[in-house]
Amino acid sequence: MPTSLHTENELVQRVAAGNEAAYKELFTRYWDQIYSTALMFTKSPEMSEDMAQEVFARIWVKREKLxxxxxxxxxxxxxxRNLIFDQMRQKVFTYEHGVYLTEYFSDADLTPADNVELKEMEKIIQQGISILPPQQRTAFCLSRFQGLKHEEIAAQMGISKESVKSHIVRAIASLRKHLGDHAEPMTLFVWMLLML
Incomplete structure (x- = not known):
């Protein structure tokens, strides 16, 4: 962390007032931390750099809130966290559930303990989905794993758009409860994605 004549609070207040030099100093202080956090989840240097830049851009755009x-x-x-989870949620729920998780966690750097935890997480998620009522399970899977819109799900299931929304909301509530009882780190991460 570079030396500074200003405390963090002073820098933040200067940024809130539109001081670009103070903004650059905060950027320098926290860049590595934000980039590393993003990299831990995305495993992509390019994506992590984009996310870190987006985080700091949001800080500047909304600087008056500081x-x-x-x-x-x-x-x-x-x-x-909100930006990373939003980006990861889009990826998780754009691809087929099992395929995406297999690809995402196939990194050679995973330890044996990580692999055990992954298998347990997949088991817990599949159990949670399997115990959903049929209509809820279908609507949820079509929405989250195939990326269909409510209108498309309604047409495919032969029900109203409002019914689709109701099924998905109830499915998420049930899954939150199920996953909340198994809050190991990886499982908790997916649980937080489901909450968004």
Whole structure:
């Protein structure tokens, strides 16, 4: 961390007032942390760099909100977390569930313990989905794993769009409860994705 004549709070307040030099200093202080966090989830240097840049762009665009921030590191983490989860949620729910998870966690750097945890996570998720009522399970899978819109699901299932939405909301609530009882790190991450 570079030396500075200003405390973090002073820098944050200067950024809130539109001071670009203070913004650049905060950027320098926290870039590695945000980039590393993104890389841990995406495993893609290019995607992680884009995400980190987007996080700091959002900080600058919404800089006036910094006047009310008490702990900048917490605020920055929440901003980064929301962006990363949003991006990962789109990837998780764009691809077929099993295929995506297999590809995502096929990194050679995974330890044997990581692989055990992955298998357990997949088992827990599949169990949660399997115990959903048929209509909820179908609507949820078509939405989250095949990326269909509510209108498309309604046409495929022969029900109204409102019914589709109701089935998905109830399915997510059930899965949250099921996954909440198994909150190991990887499982908790997927649970948080489901909550978005």
């Amino acid at each position: 006047k009310e921030v008490v702990r900048f590191d917490d605020y920055l983490f929440i901003t980064a």
